[in-house]
Amino acid sequence: MTQKILLSGNEAVARGAFEAGVLVATAYPGTPSTEILENIVKYKDHIYCEWAPNEKVAVEVGIGASFGGARTITTMKHVGVNVAADPLFSFAYTGVNGGYILISADDPGMHSSQNEQDNRRYAEFMKIVLLEPSDSQEAKDMVGIGLDLSEKFNIPVMLRMSTRLCHSIGLVELGERVEHPVKDYKPDFKQRVVIPAHAGLLHVALEKKLAQLSMLSEVSPLNYTIDGDFKFERKRIGVISSGISFQYAREAFPEASFLKLGLSFPFPKDLCRKFAAEVDQVWVIEENEPFIEEKLRAAGINCVGKEKIPRTNELSQEIIRNRMARIINEPQTDISDLPPRPPVLCPGCPHRGIFYVAHKLKFTGTSDIGCYTLGMMPPLEMGETCICMGASIGVAQGLEKARGTEFGKNTLAFIGDSTFIHSGITGLAEIVYNKSNITVVILDNSITAMTGHQEHPGTGKTLMGEDSPKVNYRKLAESIGIEHIFETDAYNIEGLTEVLKKIRTLDGPKVIINRGRCILLDIKKMKIVPFKVDPNKCTACGQCFKLGCPTINTGEPNDKGKKRAMINPLFCVGEACAMCQQVCSSGAIDLID
Amino acid sequence: MSKITGVFIAGVGGQGIILASELLSEAARLSGLDVKKSEVHGMAQRGGSVVGHVKFGEKVHSPIITMGEADILLSFEKLEALRYINFVKNGGIAIVNDQEIAPAPVAAGLMDYPPDAFDRIQKAVPRSILLQGNKLAEEVGDTRTTNVVLLGALSAFLDFWPYSWLEAIKNKISPKFVEMNIKAFELGKKVAIEYGL
Numbered sequence: 001m002t003q004k005i006l007l008s009g010n011e012a013v014a015r016g017a018f019e020a021g022v023l024v025a026t027a028y029p030g031t032p033s034t035e036i037l038e039n040i041v042k043y044k045d046h047i048y049c050e051w052a053p054n055e056k057v058a059v060e061v062g063i064g065a066s067f068g069g070a071r072t073i074t075t076m077k078h079v080g081v082n083v084a085a086d087p088l089f090s091f092a093y094t095g096v097n098g099g100y101i102l103i104s105a106d107d108p109g110m111h112s113s114q115n116e117q118d119n120r121r122y123a124e125f126m127k128i129v130l131l132e133p134s135d136s137q138e139a140k141d142m143v144g145i146g147l148d149l150s151e152k153f154n155i156p157v158m159l160r161m162s163t164r165l166c167h168s169i170g171l172v173e174l175g176e177r178v179e180h181p182v183k184d185y186k187p188d189f190k191q192r193v194v195i196p197a198h199a200g201l202l203h204v205a206l207e208k209k210l211a212q213l214s215m216l217s218e219v220s221p222l223n224y225t226i227d228g229d230f231k232f233e234r235k236r237i238g239v240i241s242s243g244i245s246f247q248y249a250r251e252a253f254p255e256a257s258f259l260k261l262g263l264s265f266p267f268p269k270d271l272c273r274k275f276a277a278e279v280d281q282v283w284v285i286e287e288n289e290p291f292i293e294e295k296l297r298a299a300g301i302n303c304v305g306k307e308k309i310p311r312t313n314e315l316s317q318e319i320i321r322n323r324m325a326r327i328i329n330e331p332q333t334d335i336s337d338l339p340p341r342p343p344v345l346c347p348g349c350p351h352r353g354i355f356y357v358a359h360k361l362k363f364t365g366t367s368d369i370g371c372y373t374l375g376m377m378p379p380l381e382m383g384e385t386c387i388c389m390g391a392s393i394g395v396a397q398g399l400e401k402a403r404g405t406e407f408g409k410n411t412l413a414f415i416g417d418s419t420f421i422h423s424g425i426t427g428l429a430e431i432v433y434n435k436s437n438i439t440v441v442i443l444d445n446s447i448t449a450m451t452g453h454q455e456h457p458g459t460g461k462t463l464m465g466e467d468s469p470k471v472n473y474r475k476l477a478e479s480i481g482i483e484h485i486f487e488t489d490a491y492n493i494e495g496l497t498e499v500l501k502k503i504r505t506l507d508g509p510k511v512i513i514n515r516g517r518c519i520l521l522d523i524k525k526m527k528i529v530p531f532k533v534d535p536n537k538c539t540a541c542g543q544c545f546k547l548g549c550p551t552i553n554t555g556e557p558n559d560k561g562k563k564r565a566m567i568n569p570l571f572c573v574g575e576a577c578a579m580c581q582q583v584c585s586s587g588a589i590d591l592i593d
Numbered sequence: 594m595s596k597i598t599g600v601f602i603a604g605v606g607g608q609g610i611i612l613a614s615e616l617l618s619e620a621a622r623l624s625g626l627d628v629k630k631s632e633v634h635g636m637a638q639r640g641g642s643v644v645g646h647v648k649f650g651e652k653v654h655s656p657i658i659t660m661g662e663a664d665i666l667l668s669f670e671k672l673e674a675l676r677y678i679n680f681v682k683n684g685g686i687a688i689v690n691d692q693e694i695a696p697a698p699v700a701a702g703l704m705d706y707p708p709d710a711f712d713r714i715q716k717a718v719p720r721s722i723l724l725q726g727n728k729l730a731e732e733v734g735d736t737r738t739t740n741v742v743l744l745g746a747l748s749a750f751l752d753f754w755p756y757s758w759l760e761a762i763k764n765k766i767s768p769k770f771v772e773m774n775i776k777a778f779e780l781g782k783k784v785a786i787e788y789g790l
Contacts (some may be wrong), residue, residue: 006622006630070746111633135656136631168656169618245658251655318659329661331679332718338676339704341605343641379701390630550640559653561701561746568695571640585697 007172009165013103014039015172016143017073021180024048024065024099026058027567029424029451030077031112032166033105036455037075037463044464046177051454051463054389054422055080059087061103066156067192067474069183071147075103078119079388083423085122090155092127093202094152094192097183097210099147102128107160109285109314112387113161114369116312118289120160123265127206129157130224130265130287132243136170138262145222147180151159153209162242162287189363201245209468215265222262223271225434228279229255238279238291240303249285251350252320256283267295276301283324294441345374347551348573350445350490350516350525355382356579357496363412363504364399366581367507368392371450372415372443380548382414393427396438408437409504412512415440417450418456420472425480431509432481439510441501442473443490450564454523457580477511484508490516493582512555519573529591530572537588538564544580544589552580565589597650601749603677604669605640606693609740613667614645616744619761620769624754631656642673665746666718669726669740669761670694671710678717686790687718688746690726690739692715711759722746722788729780738777745781750790 007015012341016026025047025366030358046539052058055076062074076084081104095366104122107113115284125128131146133139139161141189146157190198196267230236231423231539241249242261250258261268276296284293284305293305307325309315322328345352355375359367359382367373367383368391375382392413400408415424420442431438448454455461460470477485484506486499496514503510533544536553540562555566567580567589581589600617604610611632618630632645646658658677665743666687668674674689679686689711698704707713724746730739741762748758762774 004622006618006628133720163633164631164656167633168613168629170629170653170656171627173623245657247654254654316657316663317655317660329659331660333675333678334714335676335678338672338707339696339698341642341673341676343606345699346640377697548697549703550697550700553700568700 004171006169008169009139010035014138014387016140018043020144023070024072026056026061027075030452032163047555056085059084066096066098078106079485099150100156123158156217217268226258228257236280241285248317253315269299318511347571348577350520366392366396368415389422411438433519436509441512448520472584484510521527528574530569532592533565540564599663600647600665601663602645603673613740620757623757629653629656640729687721733777741774741777742781745778746785751783
């Protein structure tokens with residue numbers, strides 16, 4: 001037997017792409033999908049890999065690569081599919097040339113997302129094949145199976161992952177790479193130009209493919225049953241499940257019968273009917289939406305589903321036991337009094353300064369998707385809206401249109417560099433064209449930070465490690481028609497104060513490019529001398545607390561009982577930041593000798 | 594059903610929890626067991642609460658540990674140990690590093706760090722150990738080995754193939770630091786055994 005190794009679901013997908021002969025891999029980073037491309041790039045001698053500016057472009061490049069004859073994978077988080085939905089719907093009609101697999105990494109429980117949409121719905125809506133692995137081994141295997149199906153039926157395939165699959169490791173047996181050389185490319189106008197005359201015929205053809213796939217789904221080994229042990233008290237219960245929910249259900253009710261769906265769209269209706277006839281009661285156990293359940297009910301198959309299993313949040317074996325068998329596990333120790341430990345902007349984070357100044361000067365802030373969304377937390381409280389990638393700009397503009405010019409002049413739209421390139425550029429065109437008075441603040445930390453430091457078109461490096469031209473934000477803004485452009489040092493509190501005071505006096509749309517590299521990019525190379533607070537000089541004015549830096553703690557109170565500051569030397573980054581030293585009016589903060 | 598062991602690892606972002614859970618998983622794999630490990634990365638986790646679930650045995654289905662299912666809680670920080678104490682099953686063990694890291698509401702003076710954290714842990718889980726992990730790591734030569742000291746302590750309660758830990762450290766840690774980490778591991782193990790639970 002080949003030795004098995006431990007791989008996360010994401011590492012397994014990457015390995016699966018390598019083994020299945022993938023030649024092109026595209027993505028935009030997004031938790032929980034990011035590590036897939038970071039692992040595929042280890043095979044860059046075999047596979048061209050790129051971070052695209054956003055998910056839509058990633059899919060479009062993927063479509064071109066597939067048309068061009070290459071086996072192709074595109075990966076993204078669930079909400080990325082919203083951005084990429086437009087080309088994907090058309091791609092279902094045109095079909096592929098080289099096999100194409102889309103990885104949708106959903107986030108039930110919203111560990112790092114703005115919603116918990118269930119993208120199984122998208123597969124059905126787009127009319128593409130849906131595969132649902134339930135562990136790392138299946139994740140690896142289904143990439144190859146999906147690409148084979150894609151080529152055989154001339155259709156894109158979605159592999160639906162979820163956070164607990166992406167970030168859980170399990171044992172995986174590795175295989176060898178099987179080469180699939182680039183196929184021939186010939187123009188095929190009727191197949192790839194979706195004008196109405198062609199698309200009508202393509203839709204008919206797509207429905208035929210789905211009918212064939214539906215027959216395949218009924219007999220596919222990806223949909224299999226496990227006989228229950230009917231000696232046990234759980235009688236003749238049959239569970240229909242898919243993805244990670246299957247693993248939770250197996251652990252909760254090991255004695256039940258199971259129908260495990262790996263190829264769940266097109267849906268194997270007759271297989272479910274047959275399974276249901278062999279058990280006394282069917283339970284559908286699935287996270288989030290009643291995707292399987294609705295299909296059973298439409299086919300007239302009785303089942304117990306969402307009336308017991310919650311639609312919201314992640315599932316677990318505990319929730320399943322509780323809801324299906326009333327096995328309730330009460331907590332023994334009361335911990336409701338404990339202080340929470342929410343994620344915070346890191347010590348030395350370049351975003352902190354402008355939030356501090358903007359809060360002090362009473363600006364309104366709209367925010368976006370990134371680490372800087374955390375600026376909303378006290379004491380900075382900067383960024384009172386967050387909707388989706390790029391929305392900070394449009395939302396700020398809408399606030400002005402509702403509330404008037406003065407409101408606009410006092411509104412800042414905060415957007416990170418990677419998010420700006422992803423979908424902020426059209427927002428800039430909007431505020432010039434439709435005569436805005438807001439200010440867009442590009443928080444340029446020179447990296448896609450929150451997902452763990454990925455390059456993007458503004459960093460000058462590609463995923464493959466090559467040098468590349470950098471987007472010039474100033475020239476870009478100028479060419480769109482922004483007249484007032486400021487470049488600020490993210491760590492200079494005085495400079496930031498001056499610029500923010502000035503912009504509220506200026507008419508028209510404005511851009512601030514606030515530069516400061518993500519501190520975590522350089523922290524390992526830095527020789528750090530931390531700051532300390534001299535308790536004799538500290539007047540307990542509380543100004544440094546307003547930075548919301550996790551290293552600045554409350555120390556000994558002074559004789560009036562007011563709390564003085566104290567800096568935790570373990571986490572302070574010292575002179576690289578020095579914001580606390582700048583805001584201290586009594587000169588109490590200095591480097592440790 | 595075959596016995597599955599669950600180790601719940603808790604701490605604060607930046608403490609080396611992910612490496613510790615990887616080493617534990619690798620040691621379990623090298624001992625011939627089925628293994629699953631789950632953790633969640635994402636939001637700027639530096640300074641946030643971080644957990645890892647590691648499960649091993651003949652056949653593991655769910656990768657997560659839910660309330661009352663952990664055989665052992667290994668916590669790198671005291672408050673985090675208390676936060677997840679209900680995950681420990683009756684008769685389970687808690688190994689707690691004696692370190693206090695103030696979360697944001699405590700740092701800001703809005704809430705207090707629970708002064709009786711370990712007493713509450715011990716009351717909930719009588720088989721609890723409090724270890725000076727950071728100090729022991731300093732003795733070895735680098736506080737960054739605190740995670741491996743704690744792993745050594747954990748190893749005292751697990752019946753793995755004797756060489757699995759050593760192999761795991763060699764497989765996962767850069768050669769430069771292997772020797773120091775082995776020392777850290779052995780020290781943690783010794784201290785846990787001497788604790789005499």
